[in-house]
Amino acid sequence: MIPKSGTRFSDKSMRKEGTMPTLNVTRRNAFIAGGLAVAGAAIITRRPAAANTPGQMEQAIRSIIGEAAVKEGRVTLELPPLVENGNVVAMSVIVDSPMTKDDHVKAIHVFNEKNPQANVISMQLGPRAGRAQVSTRIRLAASQKLTAIAEMSDGTYWSDTQEVIVTLAACLEDLI
């Protein structure tokens, strides 16, 4: 607990005097400040190395599918709405398609918003798949949106976006 004394640093006193009021530092306050500094440093170092920037997901999508227009629909991205452990999240993608020679899903790509890397998985399917339904287990570093995009044999792209809340993020677990 921080003691109610006049010796705490306040913005006001800093502004007025223009120098650090070092003479008023008690041992207890110095200890608290030191403790907070250590805690702050620990939080910073435990952050994932490279957080995904907002444009990165769009960039990753464009690098795979090019400039094609993406319509919403036909794709169902199944994810739990609330995830307790971001290290293992069951995900499945189902695409509404007859999967015949003339009309089938060629590829399914999944992208995320806030992992260090925007790509999640890319899968190549064909008419021999019979059913456009795939599933896997993924990692999520934060609460975020995920987008699944399906490429059809007629050259159209369809998508579905889901929002997931993650309570324990991946990439932050302690190393042994």
Place this chain on the structure above:
Amino acid sequence: MAARALINVPKTAKRGQVIEIKTLISHVMETGYRHSTTGESIPRDIITSMSCKYNGEQIFETTLYPAIAANPFVTFHTVATESGTLTFTWIGDNGLSVTEEAKIVVS
């Protein structure tokens, strides 16, 4: 470290039936974004691709990224066309290559 792979393919199927194939391989999938307790970056070690051939013809291929959880588990479907062998190949960092086979009898 030899990666152990598990494959679940139905032993028998009717011609034309859509079957589900489940695959799992033991692998750490080290992302390359983590640091050790001494602050050094841990190098990436992931499985980068998995493919499946049905009697030599490729029916499924996937590219995996670090966002895939440890011990990559992938399921997909295929049409049982004829009796034969399904060959699964995993390729990863540090020259990893694992091949497994499963037989299916189609009546």
